[in-house]
Amino acid sequence: MLSKKTKYGLKALTFLACQKDKQPVQIAGIAAHENISQKFLESILLTLRKTGILGSKKGKGGGYYLIKDPSEILMTDVMRVLEGPIAMVPCVSLNFYEKCDDCPDENKCAVNKLMLQVRDNTLKVFRNNTLADLIN
Amino acid sequence: MLSKKTKYGLKALTFLACQKDKQPVQIAGIAAHENISQKFLESILLTLRKTGILGSKKGKGGGYYLIKDPSEILMTDVMRVLEGPIAMVPCVSLNFYEKCDDCPDENKCAVNKLMLQVRDNTLKVFRNNTLADLIN
DNA sequence: TATTATCCTATTAATCTAATAGGGTATGCA
DNA sequence: TGCATACCCTATTAGATTAATAGGATAATA
Numbered sequence: 001m002l003s004k005k006t007k008y009g010l011k012a013l014t015f016l017a018c019q020k021d022k023q024p025v026q027i028a029g030i031a032a033h034e035n036i037s038q039k040f041l042e043s044i045l046l047t048l049r050k051t052g053i054l055g056s057k058k059g060k061g062g063g064y065y066l067i068k069d070p071s072e073i074l075m076t077d078v079m080r081v082l083e084g085p086i087a088m089v090p091c092v093s094l095n096f097y098e099k100c101d102d103c104p105d106e107n108k109c110a111v112n113k114l115m116l117q118v119r120d121n122t123l124k125v126f127r128n129n130t131l132a133d134l135i136n
Numbered sequence: 137m138l139s140k141k142t143k144y145g146l147k148a149l150t151f152l153a154c155q156k157d158k159q160p161v162q163i164a165g166i167a168a169h170e171n172i173s174q175k176f177l178e179s180i181l182l183t184l185r186k187t188g189i190l191g192s193k194k195g196k197g198g199g200y201y202l203i204k205d206p207s208e209i210l211m212t213d214v215m216r217v218l219e220g221p222i223a224m225v226p227c228v229s230l231n232f233y234e235k236c237d238d239c240p241d242e243n244k245c246a247v248n249k250l251m252l253q254v255r256d257n258t259l260k261v262f263r264n265n266t267l268a269d270l271i272n
Numbered sequence: 273t274a275t276t277a278t279c280c281t282a283t284t285a286a287t288c289t290a291a292t293a294g295g296g297t298a299t300g301c302a
Numbered sequence: 303t304g305c306a307t308a309c310c311c312t313a314t315t316a317g318a319t320t321a322a323t324a325g326g327a328t329a330a331t332a
Contacts, residue, residue, distance in 0.1 A: 002224040004321065007247050014246040026277065035238035040322055046279070059330025060276045075250060088138040102171035110150040110270035111143050114211060117265070121257035129253070134246035140290065162308065176291055182310070195299025196307045 006082040008036045009044045010134075013053070013078065017070040017131050024056070024063030044082070051081045070132035079126055086126065087119040094123075142218040144172045145180045146270075149214065152190070153206040153267050160192070160199030180218070187217045206268035215262055222262065223255040230259075 011034045016025060027045060031038040045064050048054040055067045066073070079086060080095060090098035091106055092115045099106075106112045147170045152161060163181060167174040181200050184190040191203045202209070215222060216231060226234035227242055228251045235242075242248045 001221075002247070002251065003319095007225070010247050010250070011245075024277095028277085037322060039324080042278080043280090043322095049278095056278065057330080058276085058278045058328075059332095061331070062277050062329090064278090085137075089143070109147075110267075111138070111146050113270050114146070114261070114265055115138065117261045118258055121261055122254055125250070125253045125257055129250060131246075134249050139288095160308095164308085173291060175293080178309080179291095179311090185309095192309060193299080194297075194307085194309050196301070198299070198308050200309085 003083060004040075005044055006079065008034070008041055009048060009082045010078065011036070012041060012045060012064075013048070013066070013073070013131055014135055016054070016064065016066050017073075017135050019065075022065055024061065024065045026063040030064070047081065051077075053078065053081065066131075070135065071130050073131040075126040075129040075131075076123065078131070086122055087115065089115045092116045092119045094119075139219060140176075141180055142215065144170070144177055145184060145218045146214065147172070148177060148181060148200075149184070149189070149202075149209070149267055150271055152200065152202050153209075153271050155201075158201055160197065160201045162199040165199070183217060187213075189214065189217065202267075206271065207266050209267040211262040211265040211267075211270075212259065214267070222258055223251065225251045228252045228255045230255075 012030050015030055015034060019025060027042050028038055030036070030045075031041045034041075045054060045056075049056050049064065052067065053073065054064050056062070056064050076086070085093045085096040087093035087096070089100075089111060090096060091100050091103065091109075091112055100109075103109050103112070148166050151166055151169060155161060163178050164174055166172070166181075167177045170177075181190060181192075185192050185200065188203065189209065190200050192198070192200050212222070221229045221232040223229035223232070225236075225247060226232060227236050227239065227245075227248055236245075239245050239248070
């Protein structure tokens with residue numbers, strides 16, 4: 001199941017990508033428009049800023065804005081930042097690999113074999129979609 | 137993340153599919169071989185039996201066994217029984233569809249658009265794999 | 273210097289998962 | 303018949319994770 005964090009984050013990014021000018025948009029505005037708890041959204045946007053996906057400006061007239069063009073914001077990056085590993089099990093994860101304690105041989109493991117295929121296909125989707133692809 | 141329930145369930149099914157004869161295998165045996173808590177596995181196998189994937193036999197010489205040939209056990213069925221919905225959000229789920237409270241128009245929703253693609257691809261993988269495909 | 277709006281940490285409530293406990297029930301065999 | 307075996311079933315609990323909240327610190331603008 002997709003976390004609300006990721007869902008809200010994606011909605012916020014979409015909203016920002018739809019702005020005509022590149023003026024900062026306030027948290028309160030995004031939260032109101034997307035029906036999101038403002039405080040919760042605050043922490044999500046903070047994460048997106050710290051990982052270089054968003055920029056921010058403090059004080060009056062401040063807010064959040066996209067640093068890059070929507071067509072350069074890959075879903076692989078967004079998903080990894082918000083949702084974490086793309087793979088459903090650590091033993092098939094590219095960026096968060098971990099060996100299973102219980103599994104003696106990954107190559108003979110049915111779970112590994114199945115989840116490897118799922119990961120490949122999910123990754124293909126995320127690599128194939130930028131923020132720009134989602135707003136049309 | 138894949139739940140342990142699903143992981144253990146898949147491992148148990150694989151183990152059963154690898155048995156030469158069709159004799160029932162005891163929970164204790166499966167649990168020991170796959171490093172799984174016996175009691176936890178018990179409830180998982182019970183679920184698989186109730187949904188028609190496994191058969192069971194009580195008393196001495198009893199245990200669990202596959203009802204169908206491994207090549208006829210689809211991963212779509214196994215995953216839905218053990219893990220629940222295949223989709224990451226209810227609004228793109230085939231078998232567990234639910235509308236989002238917050239979302240005014242699914243067709244314009246970026247999350248919907250992205251997760252629809254993920255669901256399609258994951259479904260393709262699960263439809264393309266039977267238990268037999270995982271044990272070679 | 274007052275106002276605005278982000279920044280940051282800590283805490284809590286709610287939910288879900290994994291595991292455990294304890295006894296009930298049917299089967300097979302001597 | 304009686305006993306051992308092994309599944310059947312419900313309830314409970316511990317732990318982890320997620321979602322949300324609270325409260326103030328910091329920086330920018332006018």
